[in-house]
Amino acid sequence: MTITGNSYISRANVNLSLKAQNKRTPEYVDVLIKRRIERLTSENSTVWTSPDRNRREYAHRFFQYPAMMVPIVQKNVIDIIKQINPTIQKVIDPFMGSATSLVACMQNGLNCYGQDINPLSLLIGKTRTGPYYVKAIREKYKELISDIENDKSRVIEAKFKSRNKWFKNNVSIELSRIVRAIRQEPRLAIRRFYWVNLAEIVRITSNDRTSTFKMHARALDEIEKRNLSPIVEFKTHLLQSIEDLELYRQLLLKSNQLSKGSYKGEIQFSLQDSSKKIITRNNSNNFYDLLVTSPPYGDNKTTVTYGQYSYLPLQWIDLCDIDIKANNDSLRTTSEIDSRSLGGKVKKLNFDELNSLYNKSQSFKDVHEKLKSIVPDKADKVVVFLKDLFQVVEKVFEVMKPNSYQVWTIGNRTVGGIEIPNNEILKDFILSKGGILVTKIEREIINKRMAKKNNSSVLMTTEDILIFRKGGK
Numbered sequence: 147m148t149i150t151g152n153s154y155i156s157r158a159n160v161n162l163s164l165k166a167q168n169k170r171t172p173e174y175v176d177v178l179i180k181r182r183i184e185r186l187t188s189e190n191s192t193v194w195t196s197p198d199r200n201r202r203e204y205a206h207r208f209f210q211y212p213a214m215m216v217p218i219v220q221k222n223v224i225d226i227i228k229q230i231n232p233t234i235q236k237v238i239d240p241f242m243g244s245a246t247s248l249v250a251c252m253q254n255g256l257n258c259y260g261q262d263i264n265p266l267s268l269l270i271g272k273t274r275t276g277p278y279y280v281k282a283i284r285e286k287y288k289e290l291i292s293d294i295e296n297d298k299s300r301v302i303e304a305k306f307k308s309r310n311k312w313f314k315n316n317v318s319i320e321l322s323r324i325v326r327a328i329r330q331e332p333r334l335a336i337r338r339f340y341w342v343n344l345a346e347i348v349r350i351t352s353n354d355r356t357s358t359f360k361m362h363a364r365a366l367d368e369i370e371k372r373n374l375s376p377i378v379e380f381k382t383h384l385l386q387s388i389e390d391l392e393l394y395r396q397l398l399l400k401s402n403q404l405s406k407g408s409y410k411g412e413i414q415f416s417l418q419d420s421s422k423k424i425i426t427r428n429n430s431n432n433f434y435d436l437l438v439t440s441p442p443y444g445d446n447k448t449t450v451t452y453g454q455y456s457y458l459p460l461q462w463i464d465l466c467d468i469d470i471k472a473n474n475d476s477l478r479t480t481s482e483i484d485s486r487s488l489g490g491k492v493k494k495l496n497f498d499e500l501n502s503l504y505n506k507s508q509s510f511k512d513v514h515e516k517l518k519s520i521v522p523d524k525a526d527k528v529v530v531f532l533k534d535l536f537q538v539v540e541k542v543f544e545v546m547k548p549n550s551y552q553v554w555t556i557g558n559r560t561v562g563g564i565e566i567p568n569n570e571i572l573k574d575f576i577l578s579k580g581g582i583l584v585t586k587i588e589r590e591i592i593n594k595r596m597a598k599k600n601n602s603s604v605l606m607t608t609e610d611i612l613i614f615r616k617g618g619k
């Protein structure tokens with residue numbers, strides 16, 4: 147595990163900043179953050195790998211979203227930044243996924259804003275961040291289950307092409323009984339909690355293989371032999387989630403972040419392409435004090451197909467319960483969400499566009515040269531992904547306050563045997579916008595279920611947590 151800064155925080159700068167101790171210049175604050183992270187690393191060598199983490203904490207098990215970050219790792223970084231900058235209030239995650247970083251921010255009382263292109267991400271986020279009506283949910287459990295068990299209808303609620311390929315008939319019938327019972331619940335927050343649990347049950351009872359993120363049906367004989375009852379699975383999973391929700395409620399209660407079962411701070415999620423816009427209140431610039439995020443490491447199709455992975459669960463959920471902007475357009479095909487994601491639309495960049503990216507990052511230019519000569523057919527995809535990532539960086543810089551901090555967790559991958567240095571390229575992009583690298587933590591990825599290898603892409607087993615400050619006034 148290593149921690150490095152860039153030349154910006156050289157020894158000379160450290161000494162200079164030490165003299166300015168009482169002035170709390172932004173440079174001095176950078177030094178404090180870097181030092182605190184170094185201290186934590188030297189006190190506990192596994193602090194960033196966190197091998198003994200508790201997966202129940204932070205309501206982390208409702209739905210197994212791909213590439214979930216480790217809440218406690220994010221929390222350690224956030225705690226340090228917040229302790230050194232107590233005035234920080236508003237945090238944004240433009241690739242919120244299952245909202246791990248925002249959930250980790252809640253114990254610090256931050257106002258949390260998240261966006262993602264995948265409706266399932268919003269559903270998980272909205273459920274993990276409360277309100278925490280645990281008592282009501284516990285009381286209603288029996289009623290919900292008896293509604294499900296007393297429903298003898300064989301009408302199937304999900305209507306989409308090839309449903310019979312992905313679900314056995316008896317599985318569809320049971321899932322439909324759960325859907326109808328959920329619809330009877332009048333409170334939206336409770337319905338969402340049920341939906342997210344149903345999503346996990348759809349994932350494990352469909353004919354899709356759970357070993358890959360891409361949709362890939364099991365062999366027919368295996369499907370024949372499988373005898374899972376969605377109702378039985380739902381009953382067990384729901385009980386486990388209720389206990390996890392209670393655990394997280396207690397954690398928030400202890401840190402005095404709850405009022406009548408709801409988070410005291412602000413929580414807002416948007417279904418939004420982050421390369422087009424980062425949402426703020428009244429469209430104001432300079433809005434956020436902190437960014438904590440983990441972007442995809444390449445286009446979804448060759449890395450993690452978040453969209454395909456979510457396609458079947460979303461077919462069974464009333465999308466209007468997730469968000470006003472969620473609708474069936476995102477389920478037009480199994481790859482619609484993936485094509486809307488970063489790098490999802492392959493096109494050739496023109497000369498000027500390419501040169502402009504080269505000027506932002508020498509690492510990008512170097513790797514593009516290699517790709518063009520060794521795997522020319524794969525080069526365009528990588529370029530489009532990185533161009534989209536740069537657009538997100540541009541949008542991010544519009545909405546972050548001067549001297550605010552950004553925590554980016556990012557890993558490299560290889561394409562056709564060539565390593566794509568996402569970490570270096572992202573760093574170059576951010577420096578090109580006037581950002582300053584404060585420090586870098588390299589962490590091993592343990593237990594992170596990643597698509598280690600598919601046809602064209604390999605993901606690494608380490609990733610970097612890069613901490614930047616937006617320079618300027």
Ligand SMILES: C[S@@+](CC[C@H](N)C(=O)[O-])C[C@H]1O[C@@H](n2cnc3c(N)ncnc32)[C@H](O)[C@@H]1O
Pocket residue numbers: 211212213214215216240241242243244245246247261262263264267418419420421439440441442452486487488
């Ligand atoms: C690495 S995951 C985030 C995982 C998250 N940190 C967690 O712990 O669950 C990346 C996320 O970026 C989202 N994404 C991809 N392209 C996007 C875009 N253009 N705008 C917004 N979100 C996007 C994906 O849907 C996915 O949820």
